Amino acid sequence: MLPLAHILALSAILFGLGAVGFIVRRNIITIFMCIELMLNAVNLAFIGFSRYLGNLDGQVFVFFVIVVAAAEAAVGLAIIIAVYRNRGSLSIEDFDSLKL
Amino acid sequence: MAMRFDLLLPLLAILVKVGVVLVALLTAVAYAVWLERKVVARIQSRWGPYRVGPHGLLQPVADALKIFFKEDIVPSDADRVVYWLAPFLAFTLALLSIAVIPFGTSITIGGHTIPFQIADLNVGLLFVLAVTSLGVYGVALAGWSSNSKYPLLGGLRSSAQMISYELSLGLGVVGVVMVAGSLSLREIVERQSDLWNVFVQPVGFLLYFTAAIAETNRVPFDLPEGESELVGGFHTEYSSFKFAMFFMAEYANIVTVSCLATLLFFGGWLGPVFGPPLLRALLPVLWFCLKVFCFLFLYIWIRGTLPRFRYDQLMAFGWKFLLPVGLLNVLVTSLILAWRST
Amino acid sequence: MAPLFYVLATVAILAALCLVLERTPVYSALSLIVVLCSLAVIYLLLGAEFLAVVQVIVYAGAIMVLFVLVIMLLNARQETSTDRSRLARWLGAPLLLAFLGEVIFAVWQRFPPETAPAATALVGGPRAIGELLFRNYVLPFEVTSILILVAVLGAVVLAKKRL
Numbered sequence: 188m189l190p191l192a193h194i195l196a197l198s199a200i201l202f203g204l205g206a207v208g209f210i211v212r213r214n215i216i217t218i219f220m221c222i223e224l225m226l227n228a229v230n231l232a233f234i235g236f237s238r239y240l241g242n243l244d245g246q247v248f249v250f251f252v253i254v255v256a257a258a259e260a261a262v263g264l265a266i267i268i269a270v271y272r273n274r275g276s277l278s279i280e281d282f283d284s285l286k287l
Numbered sequence: 288m289a290m291r292f293d294l295l296l297p298l299l300a301i302l303v304k305v306g307v308v309l310v311a312l313l314t315a316v317a318y319a320v321w322l323e324r325k326v327v328a329r330i331q332s333r334w335g336p337y338r339v340g341p342h343g344l345l346q347p348v349a350d351a352l353k354i355f356f357k358e359d360i361v362p363s364d365a366d367r368v369v370y371w372l373a374p375f376l377a378f379t380l381a382l383l384s385i386a387v388i389p390f391g392t393s394i395t396i397g398g399h400t401i402p403f404q405i406a407d408l409n410v411g412l413l414f415v416l417a418v419t420s421l422g423v424y425g426v427a428l429a430g431w432s433s434n435s436k437y438p439l440l441g442g443l444r445s446s447a448q449m450i451s452y453e454l455s456l457g458l459g460v461v462g463v464v465m466v467a468g469s470l471s472l473r474e475i476v477e478r479q480s481d482l483w484n485v486f487v488q489p490v491g492f493l494l495y496f497t498a499a500i501a502e503t504n505r506v507p508f509d510l511p512e513g514e515s516e517l518v519g520g521f522h523t524e525y526s527s528f529k530f531a532m533f534f535m536a537e538y539a540n541i542v543t544v545s546c547l548a549t550l551l552f553f554g555g556w557l558g559p560v561f562g563p564p565l566l567r568a569l570l571p572v573l574w575f576c577l578k579v580f581c582f583l584f585l586y587i588w589i590r591g592t593l594p595r596f597r598y599d600q601l602m603a604f605g606w607k608f609l610l611p612v613g614l615l616n617v618l619v620t621s622l623i624l625a626w627r628s629t
Numbered sequence: 630m631a632p633l634f635y636v637l638a639t640v641a642i643l644a645a646l647c648l649v650l651e652r653t654p655v656y657s658a659l660s661l662i663v664v665l666c667s668l669a670v671i672y673l674l675l676g677a678e679f680l681a682v683v684q685v686i687v688y689a690g691a692i693m694v695l696f697v698l699v700i701m702l703l704n705a706r707q708e709t710s711t712d713r714s715r716l717a718r719w720l721g722a723p724l725l726l727a728f729l730g731e732v733i734f735a736v737w738q739r740f741p742p743e744t745a746p747a748a749t750a751l752v753g754g755p756r757a758i759g760e761l762l763f764r765n766y767v768l769p770f771e772v773t774s775i776l777i778l779v780a781v782l783g784a785v786v787l788a789k790k791r792l
Contacts, residue, residue, distance in 0.1 A: 189630070189631050189634055189674075189675075190740075190741075190742035191740045192736060192737050192740045192741065192742045193634070193638075193742070194634075194675070195733075195736045195740060196733050196736065196737070197638045197641070197642070197671075199729060199732050199733045199736060200642055200645075200729070200733075201641065201642070201645055201664070202729075202732075203725060203726065203728070203729030203732075204642070204645040204646065204648075204649050205645070205649075206725050206729075207649055207721070207722050207725050207726065208648065208649035210717050210721035210722065210725060211649070211717050211718050211721060211722055212649070212708065213708050213709075213711070214654055214705060214708050216654050216696065216699065216700055216703075216705055217648075217654055217657050217708070219696075220648060220657055220658065220661050220696065221648070221649065223661065223688075223692070224645060224648060224661065224664065227664065227665065227668055227688075230668070230684075231668060231671065231672075234672055234675050234677050234680065235675060237675075237677070237753070238675045238676055238677075241751060242751075243751050243753055243757055243758065243761055244761065244765075246677050246679075246680050246753040246758060247758060247761050247762060247765075247766055249677070249680055250680065250683065250758065250762070251766075251769060251773060253680075253683060253684065253687055253688060254687075254773050254776075254777065255773070255776065256688070256692065257687055257688075257691065257692050257777070257780075258776050258777050258779075258780035259780070260692045260695060260696070261695065261780050261781065261783075261784040262780050262783045262784055262787070264695055264696065264699045264784070265783065265784040265785075265787035265788040266787055267699065267703075268699065268702075268703065268787070268788050269787050269788065271703050272790075277703060277705055278708075280711060366655070368656070369655060369659075372659075408678075409678070409754060410678050410679060410682050410754070410755060413679075413682040413683075413686065413755075414682060416682075416686055417682050417685040417686045417690060420685065420686050420689070420690025420691060420694075421685065421689060421690050423690070423694050424662070424694070424697070427694065427697055427698065427701070428655075428697070430701075431655070431697075431701045439701070442701075443698065443701065443702070446694065446698065447698075450691070450694060470755055
């Protein structure tokens with residue numbers, strides 16, 4: 188028997204690690220990957236709740252989160268490519284002014 | 288701590304099945320190489336391997352020994368971890384999809400019924416698609432980690448090609464899923480007992496087979512690894528055992544795709560069955576293997592006959608022709624099914 | 630079943646640590662793929678069959694391929710630590726970890742480990758998810774398809790060299 192608290196604890200740990208990575212890292216692609224990690228932690232929480240409430244709506248919501256994450260990854264990486272072409276660097280410390 | 292015999296026997300059955308299937312698959316891969324060299328040679332009016340064993344049948348053994356004794360060269364500045372990881376990843380994933388492929392019905396030994404399938408998932412078809420999606424990594428990482436321009440270009444082109452044709456592969460299969468009403472491979476075959484799916488979904492079959500050839504990087508879609516184009520493509524800098532793993536992974540993928548084509552479109556193991564119970568259990572396996580062999584021969588025949596596509600023609604074909612045809616196929620199939628059910 | 634969850638949870642946490650601590654972007658991407666695949670198996674354990682396979686096909690097999698290809702194309706090098714990143718590391722990380730501890734504590738209070746799963750814990754097979762998607766959630770489904778179309782167009786326009 189798997190307690191819900193353990194699933195939520197794993198989800199919280201993964202979310203926390205993603206958030207820490209988001210704050211600490213300098214490379215914009217790695218920051219983006221930490222965002223994806225946070226999204227996955229949330230998915231895990233949804234599926235845990237879906238199982239413990241006997242309701243499949245949580246899983247449908249995860250389906251939508253995955254689809255939206257795909258769209259967001261595509262557009263985000265396209266933006267990163269465009270910014271790299273303009274600034275020549277992938278470190279967020281070089282993205283600190285709106286002027287070119 | 289009594290021994291749980293009721294748990295032990297299925298576990299033992301699974302282990303035996305895994306062993307048998309792996310040995311059979313690796314032998315099939317080795318002899319697919321022999322078959323390819325012989326068939327392509329005959330198409331080109333020459334003999335092919337002839338000296339090593341009768342009709343060159345021991346050629347795969349000779350090739351394996353040669354490859355093991357070759358020097359293992361690693362380029363300087365190659366990313367060590369990923370360079371080592373890529374061929375193992377490619378090989379492992381190529382062997383993984385066999386786990387859900389049913390070879391026949393089932394065999395009854397001493398009161399226990401053992402199905403001829405390692406794992407009967409009810410999302411079996413999606414599992415095969417998932418493993419195919421992950422197969423892109425072997426190619427992309429190999430190209431990147433070799434730290435050399437030909438592998439990088441070949442790897443990028445190969446992975447872009449594989450991602451593009453995955454869509455058409457999936458769409459070709461959606462029609463079959465709608466007709467069968469299930470994603471389990473065993474159920475899809477059992478629903479074909481009246482009529483094989485190739486007659487119900489001809490467009491789906493052509494779509495699936497074309498996309499499968501592109502997925503496995505075979506002629507006419509093998510520009511990323513054709514010798515006259517990019518030296519060796521993503522596996523240029525690999526030698527000895529790691530190269531052998533890529534080679535075996537490619538042929539294992541071909542065998543898997545052929546197995547899937549027979550299951551989805553040609554009735555899998557369905558065929559005339561007669562005789563005592565043991566024969567009844569083994570004949571379907573024989574029919575299955577014969578059909579897979581026909582598909583392997585078709586693959587090799589196409590390789591010996593057609594010239595290769597240019598890369599932009601290849602990508603345009605995948606996105607601008609196959610994808611709309613796939614969507615149209617799904618639309619028409621769903622309209623027909625909806626009209627039939629009213 | 631439960632021991633398998635703890636093994637997978639450990640693998641996921643170790644891979645997430647790798648993702649956060651690794652200097653080379655390609656290794657971070659590979660660690661994220663390991664996290665995604667172990668989460669997919671955890672979903673399978675929790676009865677979400679369809680979602681487990683969708684996670685591997687879409688997340689690990691398509692989104693992460695996009696990440697890996699972009700990392701290769703942009704030739705992302707190893708990160709270097711600077712003054713500003715040191716500030717973030719010594720100030721931001723501990724504060725976040727404290728917040729994380731609070732969240733876990735609150736969760737543990739609200740859902741003590743004795744909570745049992747619902748008696749009608751359903752298995753999310755393709756048919757069940759499909760029925761929900763096309764009956765109750767058909768509007769979000771159609772809106773999502775438009776969202777994906779917009780994302781495709783946006784990505785093509787943004788990544789072009791010359792419009």
